[in-house]
Amino acid sequence: xxxxxxxxxxxxxxxxxxxxxxxxxxxxxxxxxxxxxxxxxxxxxxxxxxxxxxxxxxxxxxxxxxxxxxxxxxxxxxxxxxxxxxxxxxxxxxxxxxxxxxxxxxxxxxxxxxxxxxxxxxxxxxxxxxxxxxxxxxxxxxxxxxxxxxxxxxxxxxxxxxxxxxxxxxxxxxxxxxxxxxxxxxxxxxxxxxxxxxxxxxxxxxxxxxxxxxxxxxxxxxxxxxxxxxxxxxxxxxxxxxxxxxxxxxxxxxxxxxxxxxxxxxxxxxxxxxxxxxxxxxxxxxxxxxxxxxxxxxxxxxxxxxxxxxxxxxxxxxxxxxxxxxxxxxxxxxxxxxxxxxxxxxxxxxxxxxxxxxxxxxxxxxxxxxxxxxxxxxxxxxxxxxxxxxxxxxxxxxxxxxxxxxxxxxxxxxxxxxxxxxxxxxxxxxxxxxxxxxxxxxxxxxxxxxxxxxxxxxxxxxxxxxxxxxxxxxxxxxxxxxxxxxxxxxxxxxxxxxxxxxxxxxxxxxxxxxxxxxxxxxxxxxxxxxxxxxxxxxxxxxxxxxxxxxxxxxxxxxxxxxxxxxxxxxxxxxxxxxxxxxxxxxxxx
Numbered sequence: 321x322x323x324x325x326x327x328x329x330x331x332x333x334x335x336x337x338x339x340x341x342x343x344x345x346x347x348x349x350x351x352x353x354x355x356x357x358x359x360x361x362x363x364x365x366x367x368x369x370x371x372x373x374x375x376x377x378x379x380x381x382x383x384x385x386x387x388x389x390x391x392x393x394x395x396x397x398x399x400x401x402x403x404x405x406x407x408x409x410x411x412x413x414x415x416x417x418x419x420x421x422x423x424x425x426x427x428x429x430x431x432x433x434x435x436x437x438x439x440x441x442x443x444x445x446x447x448x449x450x451x452x453x454x455x456x457x458x459x460x461x462x463x464x465x466x467x468x469x470x471x472x473x474x475x476x477x478x479x480x481x482x483x484x485x486x487x488x489x490x491x492x493x494x495x496x497x498x499x500x501x502x503x504x505x506x507x508x509x510x511x512x513x514x515x516x517x518x519x520x521x522x523x524x525x526x527x528x529x530x531x532x533x534x535x536x537x538x539x540x541x542x543x544x545x546x547x548x549x550x551x552x553x554x555x556x557x558x559x560x561x562x563x564x565x566x567x568x569x570x571x572x573x574x575x576x577x578x579x580x581x582x583x584x585x586x587x588x589x590x591x592x593x594x595x596x597x598x599x600x601x602x603x604x605x606x607x608x609x610x611x612x613x614x615x616x617x618x619x620x621x622x623x624x625x626x627x628x629x630x631x632x633x634x635x636x637x638x639x640x641x642x643x644x645x646x647x648x649x650x651x652x653x654x655x656x657x658x659x660x661x662x663x664x665x666x667x668x669x670x671x672x673x674x675x676x677x678x679x680x681x682x683x684x685x686x687x688x689x690x691x692x693x694x695x696x697x698x699x700x701x702x703x704x705x706x707x708x709x710x711x712x713x714x715x716x717x718x719x720x721x722x723x724x725x726x727x728x729x730x731x732x733x734x735x736x737x738x739x740x741x742x743x744x745x746x747x748x749x750x751x752x753x754x755x756x757x758x759x760x761x762x763x764x765x766x767x768x769x770x771x772x773x774x775x776x777x778x779x780x781x782x783x784x785x786x787x788x789x790x791x792x793x794x795x796x797x798x799x800x801x802x803x804x805x806x807x808x809x810x811x812x813x814x815x816x817x818x819x820x821x822x823x824x825x826x827x828x829x830x831x832x833x834x835x836x837x838x839x840x841x842x843x844x845x846x847x848x849x850x851x852x853x854x855x856x857x858x859x860x861x862x863x864x865x866x867x868x869x870x871x872x873x874x875x876x877x878x879x880x881x882x883x884x885x886x887x888x889x890x891x892x893x894x895x896x897x898x899x900x901x902x903x904x905x906x907x908x909x
Contacts, residue, residue: 328834331404331413331838332375332837334411336372337376337387337391338372340407344611345611353369354370355368355370359395359608359611360379360394361607362640363381368384375388378850383851383854385849385850385853386837386841387849389842390403390846394846399555402428405425428555431554432533434492434500434502435535435556442474442475442523443472443473445476446522454522454541470590471590472533473587476520476523477520479516482516483518484514484515499555500554501517517549521539521541523537524564526562526564527567528567529566529567529616532556534557535550535551535562539584560606560609561612562600563612564600565586565598566598575618576618576620577596578623578675579597579622580599580658581658582599585599585623585659588664589671594671605636606640607640610643610646619646622637623651625658626652626654626656627657649678649680650681652674662674689704689711705732712724714750725740787814787876789872790876791818791855794825794826798829801826812876820844821851824840
């Protein structure tokens with residue numbers, strides 16, 4: 321079952337794609353379309369395009385495409401039904417009570433409920449007799465009981481099935497717990513056994529911006545390894561979007577977010593009054609995560625650990641946030657290795673002064689460039705000015721470039737014109753390199769965008785092009801389908817994603833159902849709808865006649881025959897058997 325085409329059509333009519341996407345992407349008009357930086361991958365030059373006429377989007381950088389529901393699926397990490405519900409809430413429509421398959425939505429709901437029950441269990445264990453050592457661990461870190469309760473901190477007992485037994489009593493199966501990554505399983509001698517994923521660890525529940533418990537982080541109480549265990553990706557949790565503390569930070573009065581490395585640092589900052597603190601989880605900062613945070617803040621304050629790894633992470637984060645136009649300041653944690661240590665040593669006022677003295681990304685890069693250089697020597701000055709010019713050549717704000725180049729000239733006693741000349745030289749070089757890269761990307765064969773989906777290595781480019789065109793011709797001219805349906809039987813399409821798209825379109829034609837983009841999206845995955853949108857963007861270059869369709873079918877069939885002929889081993893065949901083999905190939909045609 322599926323949501324009715326009529327309902328999806330009305331939803332799409334009410335949800336203007338420009339309005340929806342502009343909440344996630346800063347768009348600029350380019351002719352009749354709109355462009356912006358893609359929210360699904362890091363880029364500095366806009367590749368993401370909105371097509372208002374068709375209500376679709378496509379990124380020429382990463383290949384993501386679709387319509388308004390597809391966009392919300394990707395942006396909010398939802399399945400199709402949940403994305404529809406999300407948009408219904410936005411425009412005040414009521415979801416249909418029946419007529420669609422909500423099995424995945426029900427599964428996610430069950431995992432949310434199970435995670436909340438697990439969080440309660442861990443918290444009760446912490447406050448019980450078994451959790452005395454874990455509670456003391458938190459108290460030794462300086463956490464108050466109010467903080468422990470506020471964040472729902474807990475403890476996983478040192479038992480193999482403590483949580484599993486509790487969840488079983490609440491009506492959840494071992495398989496349910498395994499799907500939520502609350503349990504692990506092992507197979508021995510054909511027998512499957514389940515055991516708790518988190519054992520003898522302090523537990524920190526991860527709560528999303530909507531208030532759902534989506535995951536857990538577990539830390540050992542001693543020095544054993546692994547030190548941390550975190551929930552893996554599940555139907556309700558994606559590590560590349562995992563942010564701790566956002567449920568609290570989004571409600572702070574600040575329009576900035578303090579980003580730290582670990583949830584323990586974030587908890588300590590919250591307790592000290594810095595309620596706009598958050599931490600990324602289990603992975604390096606991603607473009608998806610940066611776009612998520614940009615919805616809640618205008619500025620990011622980076623307070624990563626004061627060590628080599630933290631410095632490298634800071635540089636990476638600056639690049640990610642800069643690529644989407646986020647304002648950045650770097651907090652130098654002088655006097656401690658992380659925010660938690662500074663708060664313990666010096667208190668909240670010291671931390672506040674460090675935050676207020678944070679450097680913007682330009683100042684941070686310039687200070688890093690001068691590290692270890694002797695500016696009293698001519699050689700040191702030249703090296704520093706060369707590095708500084710490199711930094712400023714990447715700055716788009718011309719006023720900022722003027723201010724910092726003037727400051728450098730005054731500080732080092734060098735003519736400003738010389739510094740500006742070097743900056744402009746580097747800018748021209750980078751502009752050329754950027755244009756060449758963009759040109760190369762545009763010229764690159766479009767097949768490479770979907771290389772992960774194209775599993776047939778023997779199919780020629782010519783044949784794949786023809787298969788793609790066949791799909792679009794039938795989509796745009798459904799009346800062509802009865803004429804050629806027999807020719808396009810099982811095995812005609814050699815590329816799995818194309819076969820899948822054709823199957824959905826042809827079935828809808830047979831059922832006289834809608835071929836509107838949102839209706840197709842209800843049956844196709846994100847990758848499949850992206851590929852289909854890519855194909856539609858190429859269709860304007862062709863004639864769109866039935867003769868073209870038949871010509872494309874001829875190309876695919878002749879390419880198959882050629883491949884079969886090339887793969888035929890005739891070395892051991894008699895003349896008679898060879899002629900029979902050729903006749904068989906000819907008859908297949």
